[in-house]
């Protein structure tokens with residue numbers, strides 16, 4: 001592609017900003033990033049309370065976050081945040097140690113079985129499911145893998161592996177099929193409580209591309225990265241280091257693609273581009289109060305775009321930031337496994353104490369309020385349930401100082417996944433001078449989205 005190609009990028013989150021970085025690395029400088037909000041970072045949102053930044057969105061990374069590491073290198077920053085640690089409570093608010101045999105004498109046989117199954121699972125992923133952990137979903141539904149190795153060098157890898165078709169199954173079924181049901185006890189912590197849905201509804205592909213074996217072991221060993229100034233700082237820094245920082249407060253009214261050009265009406269004026277990369281939501285099935293819209297609503301969307309993107313659903317994931325009385329401040333972050341099942345929809349699944357050295361700081365809570373097979377719990381109801389749970393946990397909130405309901409983890413379900421949804425969308429890349437990136441194309445975490453942008457640039461520019 002001509003290095004002077006005029007490229008419009010929609011969205012100044014990790015996917016859009018890293019697309020800018022990788023385009024620059026390849027010699028493309030004629031790009032423009034349009035961001036709807038008055039800040040960059042998207043779901044990496046780290047506001048300040050009493051001089052310290054807390055996390056309303058992304059919190060942590062792992063050592064295999066190679067794309068995030070590229071960004072750190074580009075900007076000369078590092079993961080210098082507070083060390084994470086956590087404990088566990090049951091739904092009654094008692095501290096428990098679910099993985100400690102001495103504290104669970106009766107559960108020893110189950111714990112031993114779980115350990116054996118984890119080992120077996122690791123071996124199966126390496127052998128039977130070779131190629132399972134590549135970024136993106138190209139070829140998976142057809143039993144192929146095609147992408148770049150999850151290594152710092154990201155070597156190109158391709159191959160045939162019919163077993164990969166199993167990844168379309170909900171994770172629960174996938175585990176049952178492989179005789180490793182108990183691994184869910186470990187995978188659920190960094191999966192469901194992090195808002196990525198329930199194991200009976202979400203295809204194994206998403207679970208395992210994010211929580212590949214190595215990443216899960218990093219969670220188990222709490223070998224995690226955080227950033228002192230919050231994850232938003234990564235993207236603020238990147239934005240500052242780009243030749244063309246994002247244009248904030250960009251209200252895109254219309255996008256028309258005709259005669260090989262892309263016309264974007266932004267803040268009342270029409271701008272002309274050659275190509276457009278969309279990292280903003282492609283489709284939102286319901287009306288949202290925060291003004292976010294799917295691209296099909298403001299683009300001259302074609303029938304194939306409308307048909308495919310209307311299959312996307314997302315998680316209703318709510319975050320509240322609260323203050324406590326000093327005597328009610330939690331000692332540490334807590335996971336509540338009892339509340340990570342669909343029957344406990346809307347309840348508090350995890351609460352996070354970021355700053356261990358101070359008690360006059362913010363604690364954040366996390367809850368899901370939609371399961372595929374049940375009605376959405378209204379926002380206010382869920383908010384109250386979480387407040388009540390905090391009382392049960394012996395850490396009642398004094399005041400909620402920030403909150404949001406996130407457009408979170410867009411994905412498709414098993415039938416569409418198995419039907420080759422991803423290969424159909426991948427075949428459309430560039431078709432209308434339009435490229436699709438961001439969370440839905442890979443997975444809803446910082447690294448998978450940034451890595452997808454890297455690969456998109458590698459493949460098409």
Ligand SMILES: Cc1cc2nc3c(=O)[nH]c(=O)nc-3n(C[C@H](O)[C@H](O)[C@H](O)COP(=O)(O)OP(=O)(O)OC[C@H]3O[C@@H](n4cnc5c(N)ncnc54)[C@H](O)[C@@H]3O)c2cc1C
Nearest residue numbers: 011013014015036042043057058059060280439444445446
């Ligand atoms: C509570 C929470 C916890 C999380 N924890 C982690 C974690 O610990 N580790 C991790 O790696 N990830 C975590 N994530 C996920 C991570 O933040 C996201 O996956 C990542 O930010 C996705 O990047 P993105 O650029 O694809 O999308 P987004 O971050 O959503 O960015 C999209 C951008 O597009 C903009 N936009 C939308 N519509 C338009 C429009 N019409 N015009 C212009 N701009 C538009 C948005 O304002 C936004 O800035 C968490 C997220 C949340 C909310």
